[in-house]
Amino acid sequence: MGPESLGVILRLAIPSVVGLSIHALQQLVNAIFVAALGALGTQAIAAVSMTLPIVVLLAAAGQGIGVGTASFISRHLGAREYLEASRGASTALALTAPIGIATVALLPNLPGIFATLGATPTIMPVALDYAGTLLFGYTLMLLNIVSGFIVRAEGRPRFSIWAMMTAFLLNAVLDPVFIFLLDLGVRGAAHSNAGIADRCYWNLYHVFYEAWRDSSRQDISPIAARRSHQTARVGGRAGDNSILSALAVMLLYGAAAPFGDVSIAAVGIAVRILMVGALSPGSV
Template structure:
């Protein structure tokens, strides 16, 4: 393959430099994605509280749809990096080709199913009569580009798994710039309102897909996508799905959690729904760079695990952990300190601002623990440990948050709603910490056993 040398060497002995070369472009790329969401929200915010609430209520649907792509992508990336570490390049290409072949029909089926059930979904989310038509207009337009979005997500995981996070970064930046330019043009110049924001997002997805097609067609990476390499063997699909299932389930539970969150806020009125939407969006913006660092460096963990170099895996893990904790603590502090000016970017309503400031502060009190949760989930995915990954990834928006958000608002009203997020974040962080310490102990034991075997062989 004439262009293999263009990819990053995942066995590079300069481990810290390698991680940064892989992770920083991924951070920039997903941060750009977060910025794209913020820009959309800022432009839509000028259309009023109903528009803010409508776009906020669509977020659970977007998270649900993204969940499918992340599940397929996580499983595929883990599969690719471990097989590259073992030197099995053809098997890595088969995994990537199969993943995309499975993703396309899934995207089409989900699009059709959701289009026929949108109104019922927004009713379940607690949409009022003033929010409903705006939400339907925005979501229906957005759904037409879902299959493209799904394929772009999987493509991004494939490219990052083979070490080319820089290309993924530039693809996301290109999509963001196009979206930022088209947002005001469609929303205001063409007077399309929230539909204009959805059309701008759709155009950016088309641009991203064009770049990925060019990338794979020109053989710019080690993974080769070919129809002849699609393998629908049950065992291969099972291996791809097993690792990605916790990521999908985590996002699906997050969608259910958002639905329950908005439903709990609905009895208090549109202003409370808008405030919760702003807080959730800020949480999402903060989570994406941290997730990006984990995704960018995940290939190093998977490659080291596949080559059985446990000392390298442990050193990689410790560095990733330090970076993700630093990022999450810094973001948590920034939102708590600067909550009011941040909220003002999304709304000029005094009532919405007052509610949103308190909501943002409480939601971000324990966000510093998100760095540990993200790292542990990424590490377990790299190792192929699906069940343990599920225990960690499903805690924050799943089995801790959902019971809390169903119970506490009934007892304490809106304050109970706020407490549910903070308590779930704290509990999930503690669970991730215990799992991490156990995994580090296992890695140290494996390193000791490898050293003992080496001494025996030398003797």
């Protein structure tokens, strides 16, 4: 591998790794503010922690579509087939939106899911408040995940990282406003994250699509079965890691549940700290 190839790899890889670190830090910041909820602190952090593996499990769909789409776009841009790359990106976004909307169907099943994870009677209502609010913003989160892969596949990873940093800083500022000033508790953390920050994130990507007319999103075409199949074939394996990670965390919560709310909260804090370490640039 020559110096030029190594430079290209680092130019594309480092922003992606930093972006993952920002995502992990965002989860940690949310936990810090939620933990400060007075008498509800322990139950609140435990409730938010039990929601994390569900979010990771659902986000696996976005990561799978994103990885498959990035592979599709990169190959066709390299072959100078710009129209096909454009259609591949449009297909990915068109597939992502209904998947996100369909997750609202999980709302009636949330009590059973949290009971399976070992939620105690004191954690259950707080977890339902947080997860119920978060699921309504899941469509935007999925679109942001897929859009990030599209932007990086086009060779503009810096834009993706600046969008992530903007959303992270906005979330960090709005968390205490929604949680304490507006007195929304854990629902405030969900509103700040899934509502305001994710909407800002998506608006930045929308500006990107409008500003760079050569981007692969410029042509909106009907969904093609062949492109969907190729995206699923490549991206399906990429989502497996997230699914396994989410299942492993679920097992941890199940093991901690018999020891009470404090144990579940402690496992949640530990998982978030491990996420920062595992996704940090120093671990690459």
